[in-house]
Amino acid sequence: MTGVLTEEGVFVGGGGEGYGSPQELLLKYGNRHGLIAGATGTGKTVTLQILAEGFSSAGVPVFMADVKGDLSGVAASGSDTAKLHKPFMERSATIGFDLDYRSYPTVFWDMFGEQGHPVRTTVSEMGPLLLSRLLGLTDAQEGVLNIAFHIADEEGLALLDLDDLRAMLRHVGERADEISLQYGNVDIRSIGAIQRELLVLENQGGEKFFGEPALELSDLIRTDSNGMGQINILAADKLMASPRLYATFLLWLLSELFEELPEVGNPDKPKLVFFFDEAHLLFDDAPKALVDKVEQVARLIRSKGVGIYFITQNPTDVPDGILSQLGNRVQHALRAFTARDQKSLRLAAENYRANPRFDTEIAIKEVGTGEAVTSFLQAKGVPGMVERTLVRPPQSRLGPLTPSERAQVIAASPLGTKYDTPVNRESAQEILAKRAELAAREAAEAELREKAAKTASGRSELDAGFDEFNNARRYEPTTKTKKKTTRSSRSDSIVETFGKSLARQLGTKTGQALVRGVLGSLFKSR
Secondary structure, three states, X not given: OEOOEOOOEEEEEEEOHHHOEEEEEEHHHHHHOEXXXXXXXXXXXXXXXXXXXXXXXXXXXXXXXXXXOOHHHHHOEXXXXXXXXXXXXXHHHHHOEOOOOOOOOEEEEEOOOOOOEEOOEOHXXXXXXHHHHHHOOOHHHHHHHHHXXXXXXXXXXXXXXXXXXXXXXXXXXXOHHHHHHHHOOOOHHHHHHHHHHHHHHHHOOHHHOEOEOOOOHHHOOOEOOOOOEOEEEEEOOOHHHOXXXXXXXXXXXXXXXXXXXXXXXXXXXXXXXXXXXXXXXXXXXXXXXXXXXXXXXXXXXXXXXXXXXXXEOOHHHOOHHXXXXXXXXXXXXXXXXXXXXXXXXXXXXXXXXXXXXXXXXXXXXXXXXXXXXXXXXXXXXXXXXXXXXXXOOOOEOOOOOOHHHHHHHHHHOOOXXXXXXXXXXXXXXXXXXXXXXXXXXXXXXXXXXXXHHHHHHHHHHHHHHHHHHHHHHHOOOOOOOOOOOOHHHHHHHHHHHHHHHHHHHOOXXXXXXXXXXXXXXXXXXX
């Protein structure tokens, strides 16, 4: 009887006459990527589950998105009381498989922190290219976003969450005239458009994805005490409501793996296997620059020991440049109801190395649920001849965990203390707010100093006026003249009388206040 692992690879099922010939995915070619395709309800999920079990048994960690919520059962053992136990035993006997129910080490992740440990990254780690894809920005808007990232780097402003990015965009907008001379035009309308898209992303729950503690890749690439690879499951049922966020997150994760992992050449087995379910979402309406980046990552990341497996309904969902790099293939049934479907079927059949025993195109149409047309890389990386394969049953539970079972797995995980509580350290928003507060305080102090200087200047002029008046008050003529009875003389005597009276009043507070008022009016009129 055959187990999950053969001497060299992962046992997938039985092929050939009577399904008695083992079909296996060689571990040393596990990083050469692969494809799992087929119409809805043809068994893709089971194939994904048994491949995850096989890699985990070989000590290879796995990361996969659970789009429908069915894959969580990998954390629990299958049961001989399950509905499909009898058919599974019959299939196992047909293909020579020793069905031994068991569970696998599993860690649950969830971008929203509801069905697993929160998955976060920072805005800086996401970068302007992927963030522009996520927000659906135009070229002009992407240019403004690049300027914001560049200035943040220059000024040491950490962009951790969406609040930091909003604050940075406001900062760039306030300095638009200055920045445009050095980096090119900064259109305020583009900044407004980016801010609106950030609001849409926040309403979709995207703000929970950006922040700290950020995910460390080493926490995905782990084995348990028995040497089994950790199976990381991302809860994606809710995430699929925001398909662009889903696709951008997985692409970001691939990019981070590519940048951080060291070169390992051609290892005996992969360091990590990455399953990308609903792969067409990555390429729908994607700009050429993004598709080129995916192709580059897929081509080069295998030298880092990472295998990527795309799961989709039709192979034509994957661009030819990427499809040509997928050496290990499991093709479930395709339905050909329209002329377009028939064309897609022919194209899918042409991607396999022909088998003289049957017509590949017909086989792809005829295989039933749990059966597939398979082709795996053989010695020296040569594509294997296509075979009709009966896929082995899973050893773990087929179907989802109950909420209480999932909660128990999450509670037992040692990663909860590291990721479950968010951290908000000082970053761009706080630094820019402090700068604005400091600038406002300095401006207020400068205004007070200016007012004080003006007040001091006015007082010195008033004091000078008092000196002149006091000198006039102490003036005594050396000669005396006779009083005249003319009108002029009467006027002079009235002025003199008023002056004396006023001078007498200077000794009182009322008189001093009156003089200050008169002199103040005179100085203002100047």
